[in-house]
Amino acid sequence: MWNTVFPYLLSGISVGGQYALIAIGYTMVYGILRLINFAHGDVFMVAGIIMIYISASGMPLYVCIPLVILFTALIGFLIERVAYKPLRSAPRMSVMISAIGVSYTLQNLVLYITGGLNKQYPTIPWISDSVTIGPATTKIVTVVTPFLTIFLVVALVLLINKTKIGMAMRAVSKDFETSQLMGININSVISTTFVIGSFLAGVGSILYFTNYNTVIQTSGAMPGLKAFVAAVFGGIGSIPGAVIGAFIIGIVENIIKGMDVILFKSGVIARPLGLATFSDAFTFALLIIILVVKPTGLFGEKATDKV
């Protein structure tokens, strides 16, 4: 039984880590702007595309990887400056529409550049190698992801709780005006938030696409949506919430994908039922149940005044 479940659990934890890196971007931007940044999943996809084109230019990977992360962070910064900052005092709905616009713009741009073809993600040595852990054989990236995720999350939490810019971020997330009265430049704090969110999505994209091998203009949609669900599940605005939510969703999703095999091998069912097909539907059903029981998510704040 354990031998059957373990590989699914392992990939669940790994995918969960990748979702977490995306989910943090959603939750941080929501925390500070009360905006669902629909373009975030596409930023993640664009990070994948950038990697493909940069590595095709022949640069060594130890140059490509930092460049990808840097460019991704820059894209996050630019999106905020161009599409959200001019709408700072506009109704939230307008900013949301702007976010949808950015999302499609990025997808169309990538479609234009790639011609809609699946692009092969470069093989990153070492993390693409196979490794056997107990009953599971997987890529090293699967094992590395959760550790890297936890490391980055701890660093981020320290940044937010222990540094001056972190303190400013917490202040701005509560009260723009009073923050300004303290001498805080809210625009640079908001930009910082986008840079951090995109930076993490950039890291996440390297881990994720190493696993999935190809990138196409819609590749950001599903992981983006899952990460968004994770952020809502954990209580949007809360970083620990988003991370825990992401791991739960990653694990549940993968266990369901393996449910047929698990049930079959343990003799509960005689032939496959095709349950894997429902893994996405199940993810959303889970979200609905959580939100019915606990409308603010696992770690959400009670006050939803700004929503």
Next chain:
Amino acid sequence: MSLLYVDNLKVSYGGIEALKGISIRVEKGEIVTLIGANGAGKSTTLRAISGLVPLKEGTITYDGQVISGQTPQKIVSEGIGMVPEGRRVFPNLTVLENLKIGAYLRKDDLQPDLEHVYQLFPRLQERSWQLAGTLSGGEQQMLAVGRALMMRPKLLMMDEPSLGLAPKVIQDIFSIIQRLHEEGITILLVEQNANAALKIADSAYVLETGSLGMHGTGMELLGDERVKEAYLGKTTRT
């Protein structure tokens, strides 16, 4: 030269004029108070000075420099501190963090200023690790004042610091205001509690729906029949 000179200030919110051209002078070392009914435009005046709302017309000069049109950060850095209406402490930050964020633009040692604030408000020291959102209303008001002091303002603007506080706490706040004044801070005080404000004010302005009404020393206005009738009848508002 006045420390602060507001000249013909007009502010409108979506076409509705909240300030219809008011002029105010604050001399260095004075306590100046601005009184008026609800909606008269008192907060709007302070917010315009802080750079939070754009001016439609007029100029604001501080320490010989035109500050109107500047960003709030720039205005704060010039030495204008504000205790906003309704306290507005950061509920998700600790008391200590709220004080530190008040000194956001400073890069020097904050310890002497923290000690000064703790000396004014010992209660804040006891509660320095508590989240500001869990403080009582009076404690939050002390924190809002302490926070504004952390950037060593030359001019401190206070918007209804006594609002919603018990009479004893109001007394405390007013004696703190006088003490800050003795320490050399110039104060621009907006109050509904006109009686108490006029008693300590060197100079006072009455604001009536966006226009300036009477102006005089605190004592002059305190003795004025029309002021008595309009603002001193029942001055405590909770």
